[in-house]
Amino acid sequence: MRILVLGAGGTGGYFGGRLAASGADVSFLLRPVRAGRIRHDGLQIRSPLGDVLCRPQVLVATELAAVAARQPFDLILLSCKAYDLDSAMDAIAPAVGPATRILPILNGLRHYPLLDARFGAERVQGGLCFINATLNAQGEIVHLDPVARLSFGERDERPAGAGLQALSGMCTTAGIEHRLSPRIELDAWAKYAFLCSVAASTCLLRGSIGRILATEGGAAFLGGIYAECTAVAAAEGEVLPEPVRAAALAILLREGSSQTSSMYRDLVAGKDVEALQIVGDMVHRAVRAGLSVMRLDAAWIHLQSYMAQRQAG
Numbered sequence: 001m002r003i004l005v006l007g008a009g010g011t012g013g014y015f016g017g018r019l020a021a022s023g024a025d026v027s028f029l030l031r032p033v034r035a036g037r038i039r040h041d042g043l044q045i046r047s048p049l050g051d052v053l054c055r056p057q058v059l060v061a062t063e064l065a066a067v068a069a070r071q072p073f074d075l076i077l078l079s080c081k082a083y084d085l086d087s088a089m090d091a092i093a094p095a096v097g098p099a100t101r102i103l104p105i106l107n108g109l110r111h112y113p114l115l116d117a118r119f120g121a122e123r124v125q126g127g128l129c130f131i132n133a134t135l136n137a138q139g140e141i142v143h144l145d146p147v148a149r150l151s152f153g154e155r156d157e158r159p160a161g162a163g164l165q166a167l168s169g170m171c172t173t174a175g176i177e178h179r180l181s182p183r184i185e186l187d188a189w190a191k192y193a194f195l196c197s198v199a200a201s202t203c204l205l206r207g208s209i210g211r212i213l214a215t216e217g218g219a220a221f222l223g224g225i226y227a228e229c230t231a232v233a234a235a236e237g238e239v240l241p242e243p244v245r246a247a248a249l250a251i252l253l254r255e256g257s258s259q260t261s262s263m264y265r266d267l268v269a270g271k272d273v274e275a276l277q278i279v280g281d282m283v284h285r286a287v288r289a290g291l292s293v294m295r296l297d298a299a300w301i302h303l304q305s306y307m308a309q310r311q312a313g
C-alpha cells in the first residue's frame, strides 16, 4: 500500500516516520521549508519508545501530480493543523484518485463535512491519535511520553475495507499501537469531549491538569467542563458510555498529572491555535442544542482574546 502523509509535524512526522522507518511505502507532502530541512537532515524522531532517523521520499506540491500519475497513492494521512485544512485540501487534491482514501488524524470534528464536500464522503475515513509530540528547534519530532496510539475505522460503522486492514498490518510491523475501530464516530466524539476539556482548561487556566487540580475549585471545574462536552455529544446523538467517561475523568482528575494539550503548548509558544475548530466548535454545537456551557464559553472568549492579541502583534 502506498501512503502519502501531508505534514511532518508532531503527529504526521511521528506516525509517518515510524511507518517509513519500518519499510512501508510512505512519502511526505510538505511545504518547501520543511521539505528542504527533511531532505537535508532526514526525519528524526526522539522518543521514549526509541529514537528513529529515516530518509523518506519528500514531495512538494508542484511535484505531486506527476508522481501520483505514475504511481497512485492508496491512502493519504492528513496531519495538518485544522486552520491549515483549506490549503492542505488544495495540496492533496492532485493525489486523490478514484481508489484513494483520506484518513485525517486532526483533533475535533469540524474537518469531516469539509473533507466530505471536497472529496466525497465515501473517500474519507475516521481517524484520531493520542500522543504528546512537538518539534524542537532543530525540526526533530520530540515525543514527550510513551503514549502514541492511532485509531481508525470506516465511518457509518461499515466493516473495515482492505486499505484500513493493510494499514493495521503496517502499524503492527512498525510497532505502532493502534485500534481498527468498529465505531470510529463514537471514538471520535469520546476523544473530542476529552481533548476539548483538556485544551480548554489548560489554555484558560494556564497550566497542567495537576496544577489545576491543586487549586481550590480546580477539580469541580475539570469535572464540570467534561460534563459540558459530554452533554453536547449526547445532544448530537453520541451518548458516551460510562466506562469511556470514567476513563476520561480518571485522567482529568489525576492529581500531580503533567498532562497538558497540544493547544496549550502552542499557546505558550505564542503560536496560532485551533481555538475555533476545537473549543469554538463545541460552543457553537452547544448553542445549537440550547445547552448552557459556562466553562467552555469562558475558555472560548479567552482564546478569542488571545488570537486577537496575537494578530495585533
Ligand SMILES: NC(=O)C1=CN([C@@H]2O[C@H](COP(=O)(O)OP(=O)(O)OC[C@H]3O[C@@H](n4cnc5c(N)ncnc54)[C@H](OP(=O)(O)O)[C@@H]3O)[C@@H](O)[C@H]2O)C=CC1
Residues within 6 Å of the ligand: 006, 007, 008, 009, 010, 011, 012, 013, 029, 030, 031, 032, 033, 034, 079, 080, 081, 082, 084, 087, 088, 089, 091, 105, 106, 107, 129, 130, 131, 132, 133, 134, 135, 262, 274
Ligand atoms: N502534537 C500533538 O501532540 C497532537 C496533535 N493532535 C492534532 O493533530 C493535528 C496535527 O497537529 P500537529 O502534528 O501537532 O501539527 P504540527 O503543526 O506539528 O504539524 C502540521 C504539519 O502540517 C504541515 N502542513 C500544513 N498545511 C500544509 C500544506 N498546505 N501543505 C503541506 N504541509 C502542510 C505543516 O507544515 P509547515 O511545517 O510548513 O507549517 C506541518 O508540517 C492537529 O489537529 C492537532 O490538534 C492530536 C493529538 C496530539
Ligand SMILES: CC(C)(CO)C(=O)C(=O)O
Residues within 6 Å of the ligand: 107, 129, 130, 131, 132, 194, 195, 198, 260, 261, 262, 263
Ligand atoms: C488528547 C491529547 C491531549 C493528547 O493526545 C491531544 O489530543 C492533544 O494534545 O492535542
